[in-house]
Amino acid sequence: MADTCAGNGASTCSAQKTLSFMDSRFLSHVALPILCLTPLATLLLFPLLWRAAGAFLGWYLRKKTDGRRCHILELVEAEEKKYRESRRSSTSSGGAGEDGGWEKLDAYTAGTARNGEEGDDDWDGIVGFFHPFCNAGGGGERVLWAAIRATQQRWPKAKCVVYTGDHGVTKDAILARVKNRFNIHLHPPTINFLYLSTRHWVLASTWPRFTLAGQSLGSLILAWDAFSLLVPDIFVDTMGYAFALGLSKFLFPAVPTGAYVHYPTISTDMLDSLGPGSQGVNAGQGAGLRGTVKRLYWRLFARVYSRVGASADVVMTNSTWTQGHIQRLWGPLRSRKAAGAAQPIAVVYPPVAVSELEHEVEVSPATESKREKVLLYIAQFRPEKNHTLILQSFADFLKKSGSEAAQGAKLVLVGSVRDDSDSKRVYQLRLMVNELHIRDRVEFHLDASWPEILEWLRRASVGVNGMWNEHFGIGVVEYQAAGLVAVVHDSGGPKVDIVVDVEGEPTGFHATTASEFAEGFEKALSLPNPYAVRQRARQSAKRFTEEEFARRWTEQMEKLVTVRMGKKRA
Ligand SMILES: *[C@@H]1O[C@H](CO)[C@@H](O)[C@H](O)[C@H]1NC(C)=O
């Protein structure tokens, strides 16, 4: 000891020396190796720990929700029985089943189901649909309900569960609205609703700054909320919450996941738009410190978004436009992950009630006389639908056009009102109508039922759409299916995909400014042979039928069911 002390210099006290001696040995033999190895070990262990944490949490959630699962299965069985009995008694008493649309499914359940090659017709698991705003009544909801109907028809024994935040709306009320608004008849016993209590976390208003990241974090909370209610056998997100899919994979690797993407949360356009010499809303914002931070934030977000999105087993997009963007973001990781086995991203066009409209709305020389000079605009009262532009154009049209076309012409606005701000907007539109002195020429029909909408599609001559850069425009397809001459914004899907020439002849008109719209109205109402244009419009709409949607949806779902059945057997 003394030797070492001397060797280390005499001025320090021996106690310290002992310590420093210990330190150096400790350092070289124990601490250093540990210090060097820890990052390496962490690096190696982390994925394992991460997976273990996921598995543990997943196990915890399964345990927690097992009771509810049993309860739901019992409920379905009981309701199925009741449903059958009530139907039997109504048929035996001679009452015609009012659920005409459901006959087909009953035939399935009665044992005439096709004998699928894969033998999965009897699959009776639970499909969880993540759609927190299921009662909103928009195009996204139509996709949800049509998807559920297609699933019910293909797998009559499967149970569909919708995770929604629409509290205080009962199952009966939701199904009644689905029937009323979309004319979609679901089989009530096998569908159930689970109510989420944390929906406010995904509202943009909750996250005034860093909205993208905030809402995504919110969707994680919401998805956790969902899984604390029930762990499904297959998990499908129909609202674009990619983070919910990522969480599902983290917690339940054996649960196959599917995504139906309407719109990428961050688009490659956005990422590019900050660059020098770019155009668009964010042009020029890439400069300076702010720009750098923003760019970093978006890049980082896009990374994480791609990662969680790529975890989905099956991905569908509602249009070619969306497919292109999702492919660029998720594609690279997807193909790497599954070693080339990843399913290609499929385009599944949203269903439009084309066949039903063809059936309900007659287009013939005889019905020409029943058409009135009605310009019909069917759209939710959202700001981007730009009702003010249409009102202004209509006023211009009436004022400028001394022609016959404007005589007795009417503008009919049909749309759903989702909340207070929609109501406020309608109020302001009514004020505007007064100011423009066109009160007796404009009608509002709020929350119109499907029969009412059909009636307007029969009476109207022209279908209007004022939204800039709409990526598709289901409403415009509906106009065409009903034989209306379209006057639509000269941008987006209505321009590129929908209101296109058929056999080299136009099916409608494109416009941007109020005066162009006014001109469009004038032209549409003074066509020499409107019937010919109506026939072409109808032809054009055939590309977007419900049957086509159901066919494509089922094709993708079959992949998920196959994976699920394989996992169960394994
Ligand atoms: C409505 O259209 C006008 C004219 O094209 C445009 O200036 C305005 O920004 C649009 N409003 C919205 C909310 O898109």
Ligand SMILES: *[C@@H]1O[C@H](CO)[C@@H](O)[C@H](O)[C@H]1NC(C)=O
């Ligand atoms: C896809 O969804 C987006 C967002 O809801 C919508 O703007 C677009 O029109 C949809 N595309 C189709 C083909 O319906």
